[in-house]
Amino acid sequence: MWLATAIDPTLRVRLTGRIVTLIKAHGYSAEELDRFRHFQRLSYEILDSTAQNLRVGNSETEATRMLRKAFHLAGAHNYFHVPVALFGERSAYPGEFGAFEALPTERVLKEGDTFILDAAPIFDGYTVDTSCAYNFSDDDVFRKLDEELPTLRRLIKDRIDEGGTFQKIAWEVDDYIRERGYENCHKKHIGAVLGHMVTKADTDRLASWSYKGLAVKQVSWFLTRSRLARGKRRNMTPNWNHTNACKDVAPYGLWAVEPHLASGNVGVKFEEILIIDEDGARWLDDDLPHHRRWNNFTGNRLTP
Template identity: 50%
Template structure:
């Protein structure tokens, strides 16, 4: 399969940036429609309909809505427990909306951390994410290994008295590759909303790295397969942590080149919200 995971030019990055903005706009659209009494499944269905309106019919992972303590991935949170449930949204609950839509063969993966009404723990934790965004970019520019960067993020989480939730993500990832394929009809085949071509490629590369057949894992975590300098390409970065049943995260694309790195977009929604909080402090 013809997958492009690196060597993106300015036109390519402009396309990914446009699609990432569309994805965030969709999350914010549904955020504005959340009401007490809704279930996670209803919110996820709203996301699917909103993405379909933008021409999306396949995903790298399906839209997810997490309410309340489920934002914190409590206990031995299984790899598929993030799928939407009948959990009901109540006033004051934290919320995470997350989706990885595929726009014309381009994978983007975005996440929005919010609340329905006031939540004091979320109000305290959410601004702390800004330090992770800055530190991760800085360490990538220093060419520290992916594993070392995740472990430093883990130490930062522990220093906050928080629990590391991204180690409970599938693959224990703080980040993963995003990429594109030609927008051919056979690359649009989906099962349960998941793109077989895009998901299949990542699964193959993951297994090949774990088995030692290849040395270019698409996953960024604290394990042996991430003990290397940052690979060039586009990486969806998603630090995620929790305190007292309240989880917070962001997710956006980081552009890594042979000798530098930058965020795909300077002001995604979470950055704009942090800036508002700083100005009002």
């Protein structure tokens, strides 16, 4: 049963007699989806190459500096959120992990550490948000956690196709994680999000405005819609979480989905774009670095 809604979250203004789309949030053409796919792959390539170049003794601050430099060279000069590196126990969001504790610290990478790299660069107005967990040692806890992620990926897509609400799906993912004895870390994300909307912005002069690396236009749009959703306009929410703002059926658009679970000092996640439209739900790409890793340890092709 397919019940997603086509609520129009696009921001348009009239300038000198013509309509200008400042933020586009659904109704993308095949060409636009190809651009999102290209930029998502590019972002993952940068995460992956940075991960391969990290060495024991590098700090989170150094890792995010490497990411910023690589994104800048690739043409991304501002972000929906700045690059993040989480080393060792910080990959598991330990304890009462605050909303801004994910910002980089001087914690250094140690032998055998799991670590997470996460970035939301904006390329030519297209926002992508990507994240991946890494461990280059033979760590059984990391492997067991990582093996849960493709199952969660399938579950999330299937529940959208069955007409599930964002709230119901978020709670089912939470149940899945806790029933296996793991901790749900994405409930500690800003907004407690399992996912959030990503958009395409008009590349006008406003596109270059940023504050400490954050894109003013995209972030302002997101915060405004989040505030509206906390009132009576639930269908305005750009967040996907377990709250009552997500009780309605899934809105059309592109959603960066990021299940994050942990056991002890080891945390894993992925983050990639899910398309929701009149045809149902489908992942933007099925050939990303973490997919290939999953295929290697399962011996099976990833089921889209």
